[in-house]
Amino acid sequence: MRKLCLLISFILISSNINHTLFAKLENNIVLKVENEIITKYEIKNKILSSLILSGQEINQKNINKYKKSTLDNLIQLKLMKIELSKYDLKDSPDKLDSYLRRLSSNNIDLLKKKFLDNKLDYDLFLDEVKIKLKWQDLIYLIYSKKIELDEKTIDIELQEIIQNKLEIDQYKLSEIEILLNGDETDAENIKNIYDQIDLESFEAVAIRFSISESSKNKGELGWVNGNILSKQIYEIVSNMKLGEISKPIKQQGSVIFLKLKDKRSKKLEGLDKMKLRKDLIVQKKNELFNLYSRSHLSKLKNTSLIEYR
Numbered sequence: 001m002r003k004l005c006l007l008i009s010f011i012l013i014s015s016n017i018n019h020t021l022f023a024k025l026e027n028n029i030v031l032k033v034e035n036e037i038i039t040k041y042e043i044k045n046k047i048l049s050s051l052i053l054s055g056q057e058i059n060q061k062n063i064n065k066y067k068k069s070t071l072d073n074l075i076q077l078k079l080m081k082i083e084l085s086k087y088d089l090k091d092s093p094d095k096l097d098s099y100l101r102r103l104s105s106n107n108i109d110l111l112k113k114k115f116l117d118n119k120l121d122y123d124l125f126l127d128e129v130k131i132k133l134k135w136q137d138l139i140y141l142i143y144s145k146k147i148e149l150d151e152k153t154i155d156i157e158l159q160e161i162i163q164n165k166l167e168i169d170q171y172k173l174s175e176i177e178i179l180l181n182g183d184e185t186d187a188e189n190i191k192n193i194y195d196q197i198d199l200e201s202f203e204a205v206a207i208r209f210s211i212s213e214s215s216k217n218k219g220e221l222g223w224v225n226g227n228i229l230s231k232q233i234y235e236i237v238s239n240m241k242l243g244e245i246s247k248p249i250k251q252q253g254s255v256i257f258l259k260l261k262d263k264r265s266k267k268l269e270g271l272d273k274m275k276l277r278k279d280l281i282v283q284k285k286n287e288l289f290n291l292y293s294r295s296h297l298s299k300l301k302n303t304s305l306i307e308y309r
Contacts (some may be wrong), residue, residue: 030309032308065199156186157280171265174220176193177294197245212256
């Protein structure tokens, strides 16, 4: 990991403050993840496309902010690609189209034009999106049968919610989830996420960097009943102000950032109890899927050879 940190400091640290910063970069290999390579060309394309899509100026300061997260993100993508090669999963044009429409505010042609105007590789960007979408399908394929919820436990929990409260607090939330390395780089990665949010928006960062399935919806979780949140998360969310972003919430192998978009209280009288039950089940299943996803990816990272070239 120390070698990786040295690498990050080495990549793209010199030159000018505009597009010419990358003009002399050759398409040579920077990292090798098993049999997959990461080139300077890929790093360049990802950094510049991230800046352009978020409407930021291309300068040395902004480029520096993206170096570490870009490399980490590309390593994760290569690990996903290697794992996906073991399965016969097809691309989903509908999912891809839906993702691109959300990213481009329903103007995919304008999105393509931004890449063309700035001489960036749109196909390389599409390949990254396809990998992320197929990864979500893979996690469902592998772990869906392992996710079993005790119906009696759900009903008991639902009954406790109904008996103990006259009202239910509901929170409209968005999330970003990133993997932890378990070393000194974690603090830097967490700081980088906050920096990116300051530069762009919570939603834009969720789309590009979050490993959670919610990333395809700009990190949006919608309205969530406070009673089905874990005790740790409920205590944090219930004390947040509208528009506030939470402190890092560490999970097993990952960290979550939450944004409180709205909140309300709803009387239990007249509340659709079947919908409340369904929401409770969906919430618990999503938590398990996200746990399996980050655990699977973390295991791949720990058992794969990542070397500097």
